[in-house]
Amino acid sequence: MKKFNKSFLWGASSSAFQIEGAWNEDGKGESVADFNSFKRSKIQADSTVASDFYHHYHEDIKLMQEMGLQVYRFSIAWSRIIPDGDGEINQAGIDFYNHVIDDLLAADIVPFVTLYHFDLPLALAKKYNGWENRDCVIAFCRYAEICFKCFGDRVKYWQVINEQNLMIRVDERMNLWNTPLEKREQVRAQMDYHMFLANALVILNGHQLIPDGKFGPAISSTMTYPATSKPEDVWGAKMNDNFKTNYALEMYCYGKYPGYYLNYLKKIGVKLNTLPDDSEILATAKPDFIAVNYYRTLMAQYLPTDNNHSLGMRRNDIDFDLYGYFQIVNNPQLKASEYGAQIDPLGLRLVLNEYYHQFRLPLIITENGLGTADKINKQGEINDQYRIDYLRNHIVACYKAIEDGVNLVGYCPWSVLDLLSSHQGFKKRYGFIYVNRSDFDLKDLRRIPKASFYWYQQVIKNHGLKD
Ligand code: BG6
Numbered sequence: 001m002k003k004f005n006k007s008f009l010w011g012a013s014s015s016a017f018q019i020e021g022a023w024n025e026d027g028k029g030e031s032v033a034d035f036n037s038f039k040r041s042k043i044q045a046d047s048t049v050a051s052d053f054y055h056h057y058h059e060d061i062k063l064m065q066e067m068g069l070q071v072y073r074f075s076i077a078w079s080r081i082i083p084d085g086d087g088e089i090n091q092a093g094i095d096f097y098n099h100v101i102d103d104l105l106a107a108d109i110v111p112f113v114t115l116y117h118f119d120l121p122l123a124l125a126k127k128y129n130g131w132e133n134r135d136c137v138i139a140f141c142r143y144a145e146i147c148f149k150c151f152g153d154r155v156k157y158w159q160v161i162n163e164q165n166l167m168i169r170v171d172e173r174m175n176l177w178n179t180p181l182e183k184r185e186q187v188r189a190q191m192d193y194h195m196f197l198a199n200a201l202v203i204l205n206g207h208q209l210i211p212d213g214k215f216g217p218a219i220s221s222t223m224t225y226p227a228t229s230k231p232e233d234v235w236g237a238k239m240n241d242n243f244k245t246n247y248a249l250e251m252y253c254y255g256k257y258p259g260y261y262l263n264y265l266k267k268i269g270v271k272l273n274t275l276p277d278d279s280e281i282l283a284t285a286k287p288d289f290i291a292v293n294y295y296r297t298l299m300a301q302y303l304p305t306d307n308n309h310s311l312g313m314r315r316n317d318i319d320f321d322l323y324g325y326f327q328i329v330n331n332p333q334l335k336a337s338e339y340g341a342q343i344d345p346l347g348l349r350l351v352l353n354e355y356y357h358q359f360r361l362p363l364i365i366t367e368n369g370l371g372t373a374d375k376i377n378k379q380g381e382i383n384d385q386y387r388i389d390y391l392r393n394h395i396v397a398c399y400k401a402i403e404d405g406v407n408l409v410g411y412c413p414w415s416v417l418d419l420l421s422s423h424q425g426f427k428k429r430y431g432f433i434y435v436n437r438s439d440f441d442l443k444d445l446r447r448i449p450k451a452s453f454y455w456y457q458q459v460i461k462n463h464g465l466k467d
Helices: 032-038 053-067 091-106 122-128 134-151 181-209 231-254 259-267 278-284 345-359 385-403 451-461
Strands: 009-013 071-075 110-116 157-162 214-220 224-226 290-293 298-301 327-329 363-367 408-411 433-435 447-449
Touching (some): 009 110, 053 447, 091 110, 110 134, 122 134, 157 181, 181 214, 181 278, 224 231, 231 259, 385 451
Parallel strands (some): 110 157, 214 290, 224 298, 363 408
Antiparallel strands (some): 433 447
16 A cells, blocks of 8 residues: 555645636736637637636535545636736635635635736736836735735645746747847846746745745756766756756755856846845745646757857747757657657656755645546546546655655645646646536536546545555
8 A cells, every 4th residue: 555644635736717717707807828828719718718617616616525635726816816917906806716715624625825827917918028027026026915915814825936937938928929039038037037036025925924824836847868878968958957947946945046057148148137135035035845746757868059059049949959958859768648748657756856855845746647638428427547547656656755755745636627728728638527618619517527536535535545
């Protein structure tokens, strides 16, 4: 048996724009995530209705209780609380999250709130070009303080920003698509810096306002294998981890960028606008935990510069290549999901070991899951054995990481119910609970627990795996 400690928290995750729907109801403002989803409205579902959690939250939380969830990680939509990001407060938004939090507590489920999950209020993107401007930091700190004051009596676990280290790579998520290419890396680096600063200020304020609260970032984890044993490839693989994740962890935990990152900024001619007090703010704000989102591993090799590509030039988006450093290649040792994520439970054990032994902070997994199509059979059931296998293997990896000495305190797979996948709409499902809709047909939005729901219920009840 693989039994976990009784204090280990079993949960599940979601994010606002991917489940709530009601995108403009009761005063909610449009977010960058809405805007981007509407650009795809003709090819897949958008955030208009999503899983309609906004109108189903009561019944959904009852199902979470039936599953036995001990913690639910979800996000608050900034533009539901402050529709234009830094103006009037929308009481209806506060009321909604009060209902959700109260329902969770009544069901004995710990609320674990993310303040910002890819959904910057669109008005701030228009007004300030979002995070490029320091005023966006001020707006975020105000929003966070409003949340702390409204919900902090009941919410003690706060994730400040979801996957800043991934979001910053995606031009669309940062609203960077209209920034001229020659300015893009300067703007991107400035936005990234401002988000680190915002994270630090919010953690400092959170510790003041909610003394028994715990605050931390959620990181999109990266584990990169070298394509060969050539030292250049091993270095390239390490730099891929460094540029995509480790530089951010260093900033969160130690308040400074590492030398390799500063050198890179210098080489590509980026100069950050900072203020004298920033370094102290960044150094004193200490996270209480690191939340880890894990789906897959990568493989990389060294990518030399050439006549047309100078040092530090980027190629591609999310899993970008960097000239003079690394290039992502396919790993023939691993099977991938139909959407290309290379499935690798052992990679999770490696990631947990690396982050814990480097930063010595409690870790909690806030995302891990298999995105794939599900089918309802004639009996009206969804037998998602493939998802059970995926989750089981990753839970074994967690168990082994704990045996290795990692302080892993909880596991919240993605996702509690089917939701809007950012790039594949409703075709790609992650949930324990099926939502009866397709990309273009809302059907009855009925909730149907999948086989994985009943399996996870037993895992929670048994505090782990029986075999
Ligand atoms: C994570 C995000 O990066 O990956 C989630 O935090 C997202 O919001 C998840 O849904 C899975 O990615 P996708 O593209 O399948 O939705």
